[in-house]
Amino acid sequence: MADVDKQVPDLKLFSRKVVNFVYDYQSEIINIKLFNKSNLNIMNKPVLFLLAVSLMAFIAGCTGNSTHKDTGSKAEYYRSMLFSETPYDKEKGTHPITAEQAKAINSYKFIKDNQGRLISVEYQRNDSLLDYGSLQGASKVVYDYKDNKQVKSWYNRKNERIESQGVWAAEYTLDDKGLRTGLKYFGKDGQPVENRNKINNYVWHVLADGMVRELRYNLKGEETVMNPFCPFYELRFTYNDKGYVTRMANYKADTLYNCTAENCGDIGVSYFAFAPNEAGDLENFSVYNVKGQMSNLYWGWSKRISKYDQNGYVLETALIDQDNEYVGGKNIPVTQYSYDDHGAVTEIRNLDKDRKPYNNPSDSVSVTKFRYDNTGNRIETLRYNKDGVQKTK
């Protein structure tokens, strides 16, 4: 990962330090890291404050219209978010781009504080928030810290705070190394709540073999499943040397377990296997039972194969069922995607297994086209059947 500090001009570094000082000053916690005692002797607090504000105003004028110009924090830009199957994973981006490129390319802007802690992720272009990214329905996610807690909250394109999955705030507990060991969900009133999958809190533990164990509980303190249609209790995650998740397995009593709950695959489901490429793009997502046989989960497919371009944009996904054949029925065997120069998807095409145009059996749509305004916001969605006839609804 690029060392952002080295890319930021000295002026901005100074700006960040000043901002940090101002924040602390307003909190009446004097941070004297920037100013030695002799400086403090000759400058009282109001003078320092005014000086800092003046400097900020000057620097802000020089640095353009960054959404986080007031923090002076470290910004990194990525075209995509790294695939994750658990909130244990720290949010990471893939396919980094420069700040200059981010003016014209849809990207995830990661901002870290001067301790290297993530303080926000925005899906944006040229500092204008966008609402069709992969941030749990939000345009921006903000992280606040207190002691060993990291609190996550979500914002829409208008920068208004919103709920995500029925949750107002997600409070992580971090260990000494900054790894997540637990998560609790809270509502608007600050009371503990369950998310849409009836989960109130998670507990994670790194096992001796390196796998990460995940347990979930509801508000009554009862162990609860991942979701109603995938009723796994204890999960164990495996990561490769790049930190990419490669397996999510269902365990019971320290043994790989076959979930045979109704509708959880007709031969049971035991684990998901993930095959990311070097950049972290998920090329293969497959579902197996305890014996390693492909198994359809409730969604009706067992394997999803994805192809990407050099920028990490998915070009095609193919769905394969447990018979190792392209899916049929209500599922769409192959989907292809096109993008504009900004990295925004412009067209989605449904295809059959021979890559011929295919109407979605549910709504008869074969092609979906998107149009955007100059700032990257989606302003129109047009749908057509395979004969090119536009669908009105």
Next chain:
Amino acid sequence: MRFIIKTAVLTVLPVILLAACSGGSKPVAAGKAEPAPRTAPSIGNETQLLLKELRDGGDYVTSKQYPSLIKASLVYEALSGKNLIVDLRSKADFASGHIKGAVNKKFEDLPAWFETGIKPFEYEKIILVCNDGQASCYATSLLRLKGYGNVYAMRWGMSGWSKQVADKNWLAALSGKYETGLDTVTRNKPEPMAMPGLNTGKSTGKDVADAMFAKLFAEGTSGLFITAGEVFANPSNYYIINLERKDKYNDGHIPGAVRYKPDGTLGVTDELLTIPAGRTVVVYCGTGHSSAFATAYLRLLGYDARTLRYGNNSFMHDRMVSKREALSWLPFSEADVNNFPLVK
């Protein structure tokens, strides 16, 4: 000079005009005629109305809730909850022992009872039970298709609840009698053909659906089942649908059986059109549960469909046991029987 120009115009212009009138279509190579477009099989008006009604109602057969089965262990845990257990067995069977709180109802009486006898949506779950789980799967499928979204069938029926019931039903039905007569030839689906014609005389999807539901409930379950003995006696008498994984089908199926994907057949018109309307259709799966669910849907659309009672367990149980690991079969055994209490 004028003559030359006039001649050229008269010669070239018609060619240009003809080309323009051709609509830009690609020329067809001489002697290589394009294949004639296949005429789409007809779907009757009432069937179209019914299919639309089912789709508009949430398309149960393609939903995550299909098939709506629940294990006996979960029913036992849920006894204290706001659930209703409906026992579809005979009065005698019910009297010999039933789940505490269960209500004994006849299959034929279910629609009226759901409409006026109870408030179905006041219950978290309504769980149907019978001796082997198969009639209750059929009833559950019909009720779900009718719009009751909280109805479940208990897997294995009361055989999964009590050894006393299992001994007379599931455990008595297990057989490997026909496993030497299995076929390994893959049979392709036929070309699309017309779907059964419905003649309810109704003009709206809801009315057609209601008429068909009324007909099916009135018919009861007597013509619903078919046995392995009947099918193996003359498989060619039937259009046999295998609703299983490909590896299981390939390992051996009823002679002449055609495989349909469990997740990709019902609710998909192109697939339904390959099922012959004029023949008796036998649907089978490993246990008779999924096939009973599917049979309800097919009968609703007018197919003469039967479900093979106890599925593969009734004719190749020994093979299922021996290949349990390799093919993930679910051969029924005493391990599937719980010892939960019965009341009289």
